[in-house]
Amino acid sequence: MKIADIRKSYERAELNEHASHADPMLQFDQWLNEAIKGEIPEPNAMTVATVGSDLRPSTRVVLIKGYDERGIVWYTNYDSRKGRELAGNPFAALQFHWVELERVVRIEGRVERVSAEESDAYFHSRPLDSRIGAWASPQSQVIPGRTLLVTNAAKYGAQFLLNPPRPPHWGGFRLVPDCWEFWQGRKSRLHDRLRYTQQADGWLRERLAP
Template structure:
């Protein structure tokens, strides 16, 4: 099959100004809860895009772990590539793609660390092997083989037993949105696309051509 011939007609739903929330956070909450209820695979998975000092963008999948009026939260290794890039350029973008619902949410804004208390609370809620893994993996660094991770996990498991502390290089980030986009697939490629942008402390909702 020629990949250029792969096509899909989007016909599941619509997104109108009248039926959408004036507050993008409420709209996001509604769509996320619908994705969870529909049992789409990993509805909490989101693409995180950052830009390095060389101006080259990079993306990876992370998992949303919280959201409220303060922003969108995820947790990771601060020494990873994304951590280094965010240290140099604190602006980033997130994207959710719920294929089964024919929906995309894009979020842009400035990123900051969560508090140490938030990071501690989430870290200690994780399964033990995940907490050990945070110590065992020098994320984004070159390693000789998987045996390095296995050896590190054994070492830190023996050192910390059942109570590993949160590593100082591991914790949360919060993206504070200043731009949201909600995309609903429609027939004939005439998709619905609503943007919310922050202007003078208030959200302006407007329709974009698809």
């Protein structure tokens, strides 16, 4: 089969203005919880898109670790490519794709670091191996081989034993949304798309052509 011939008809659900929430965070909360309850593989996985000083975009998949009225939170190495790009251009886009539910959520906004207290609390909730790994991996840097990672993990494991502190280069980011889009696949490619844009008095909800 040619890749151009691979097709799917989307017919699971619909999304309309009357049944959706006026607050996009509530709509997101509903859809995320439906993905979790539906046992979708890795419902917490999201793509993060950033733009570097050379204006080249880049994407990677990370895991959402929290969300509330302040925004969407994930944790990473601040010295990684995404960390460096966000330091120079603090705007990003997120995307969730729940294939089995035929749904996509896109979120855009400004990115800020979470407080040190929030980063500490999450870091110390992680498994020990993950905490050691945050010290062992010089994320996004060129390394000579996997042996370096194993050696670093052994070194920091021996140094910190059962209580590694949070590395100064590791912590959380929060995207503060100013634009959301909810996409529900529909038959004949006449998909449902609702966009929410932030206004001075709340959120403007509009339907977009598919």
